[in-house]
Amino acid sequence: MTDFLFKRMTLIGIGLLGSSISLAARQKGLVEHIAVHTRSDATLARAEELGLGDSYHKDVAESVKDADFVVVCTPVGVCGTVAKAIAPHLKEGAIITDVGSVKMSIIRQMQPHLPAHVHFVPGHPIAGTEESGPDAGFAELFINRWCILTPPEGTDEGAIEKVKTFWSTVGSNVELMDAHHHDNVLAITSHLPHLIAYNIVGTASDLEMVTNSEVIKYSAGGFRDFTRIAASDPTMWRDVFLHNKEAALEMLGRFTEDLTALQRAIRWGDGDALFDLFSRTRSIRRSIIDAGQEIAASDFGRHLKEGETHAPTLSSDDHEYTGS
Amino acid sequence: MTDFLFKRMTLIGIGLLGSSISLAARQKGLVEHIAVHTRSDATLARAEELGLGDSYHKDVAESVKDADFVVVCTPVGVCGTVAKAIAPHLKEGAIITDVGSVKMSIIRQMQPHLPAHVHFVPGHPIAGTEESGPDAGFAELFINRWCILTPPEGTDEGAIEKVKTFWSTVGSNVELMDAHHHDNVLAITSHLPHLIAYNIVGTASDLEMVTNSEVIKYSAGGFRDFTRIAASDPTMWRDVFLHNKEAALEMLGRFTEDLTALQRAIRWGDGDALFDLFSRTRSIRRSIIDAGQEIAASDFGRHLKEGETHAPTLSSDDHEYTGS
CATH class of the missing domain: 3.40.50.720 (NAD(P)-binding Rossmann-like Domain)
Structure with missing residues (x-):
């Protein structure tokens, strides 16, 4: 005992x-x-x-x-x-x-x-x-x-x-x-990602020029990644946003500002601004894998073949499918 | 021959x-x-x-x-x-x-x-x-x-x-x-998801109240899902946005409208509006799995155990980890 x-x-x-x-x-x-x-x-x-x-x-x-x-x-x-x-x-x-x-x-x-x-x-x-x-x-x-x-x-x-x-x-x-710091950290690492995922799935469902069955059919181009967290428990997540309002609104405001700048870059054909952002975001995934918070296999390991298992120790330089 | x-x-x-x-x-x-x-x-x-x-x-x-x-x-x-x-x-x-x-x-x-x-x-x-x-x-x-x-x-x-x-x-x-329809379908299923993923990773990198190492450390709360497509080839994606400008801006405009409505719901504590959206987005993932465009295992199969493989035929009612 x-x-x-x-x-x-x-x-x-x-x-x-x-x-x-x-x-x-x-x-x-x-x-x-x-x-x-x-x-x-x-x-x-x-x-x-x-x-x-x-x-x-x-x-x-x-x-x-x-x-x-x-x-x-x-x-x-x-x-x-x-x-x-x-x-x-x-x-x-x-x-x-x-x-x-x-x-x-x-x-x-x-x-x-x-x-x-x-x-x-x-x-x-x-x-x-x-x-x-x-x-x-x-x-x-x-x-x-x-x-x-x-x-x-x-x-x-x-x-x-x-x-x-x-x-x-x-x-x-x-x-x-500190609880206040926790709420800021989670607002960016968890709450905002969920909000955005829910939102894009909603936006995609409401289009009149693209059908829902087309969205589903062609989702492998990226959309399907968002549907995972947009399938999370609705009650839990409603409460999260009602109870972390200030931090969530703060992070959402920053996200929207940045997205508006990207929108402007697209409208004016500013390829350098797009390329700059798209380049600097690449390394963060590697850091997350190195920190043991993500699997190393590409595409979340969706292409793992029969008998293969996720190998969390996979080196960043391995390209496991090459030439296979 | x-x-x-x-x-x-x-x-x-x-x-x-x-x-x-x-x-x-x-x-x-x-x-x-x-x-x-x-x-x-x-x-x-x-x-x-x-x-x-x-x-x-x-x-x-x-x-x-x-x-x-x-x-x-x-x-x-x-x-x-x-x-x-x-x-x-x-x-x-x-x-x-x-x-x-x-x-x-x-x-x-x-x-x-x-x-x-x-x-x-x-x-x-x-x-x-x-x-x-x-x-x-x-x-x-x-x-x-x-x-x-x-x-x-x-x-x-x-x-x-x-x-x-x-x-x-x-x-x-x-x-x-039709090529024009293709560009609309891909704008919502692929181009907008990439833009949003790149954007949130950028926003998270630029915070002064949360460090990058905290973002990386606590990314399992949802953020890490976005980093996958934000690690995609920058040149390819710059060109996509420069060359599908109209459809990308149209989808982005709709996304932002919807997000603004969500922001308002959070600010005013409108739990019903949040719950309604969060509920209706849940089923779309199941449809994507049923359409064979996503693996059925929860959490992208990140928790698959040694020796287990992705089973694309896994039934939607299976809860493979229950009681283990």
């Missing part, structure tokens, strides 16, 4: 993140008991079918009883409601964390409700896929991904250490960051 | 497309002799090292001598110059095609130079990766991709048939289309 990092972990919400946390924590022997709560009867039943917990709770108050680790895995917009509902039932010394993609708003929503005898360590694993729901989870989701913790000043160091240990054991690199 | 579709194919330009055509045509036994021309000494030497041709020509006029099939694989901006240079040396009945991502401009640039005794069948294989150069080619590039031909009215039917046979033999589905 002393081998477990936590005796009782409660997962509030059991979608892609909640189910992946369950599977990863189980695989690594991090927790003795996993209590699962979700509002939806169907999802709770499905979680039980999948064996994602040791106990299943329709009542959120009951789910956190005796928990020493509570992970809120709901959309950002309901975190305040969740905090209010669980607060009176949290045991002394319990550690509360979350997985939300915005942090300032979550702290504002949750902290006022939480009693002084618990430790609140807001967190954000930068990991996910375009799938959602309890069936979408897998234990390897967090491997080699970053997990950012944004504990408010004065948070208990021991609690922070335990949350760090949890994430590093499931495979992540953990970083502490 | 009568088994070959063409006796002598000349590739003008030997980058990703030219080298892939060479490898695919060879593999399928489509041509007896492959003549390779490129302006760059280094690239021509590399093509020879890779064995991409049977003869190598610094002189473009010499390269097309006796060719019955000429494929122009250069950036769009030099097609006119190429047509002018090869025109006097083309043999009677030769078929000229190209692989350019815009078609109206290519017809305008090339057709006036070409003699009446040759057949011009403009073409565009919707296939590529973010890599470029002769090392990047692979024979399978065209399999299950679309190739659009835009022959001007009155083009010899026999010539069109031979070009269709060429592309279908290397694995593509061939479609005939």
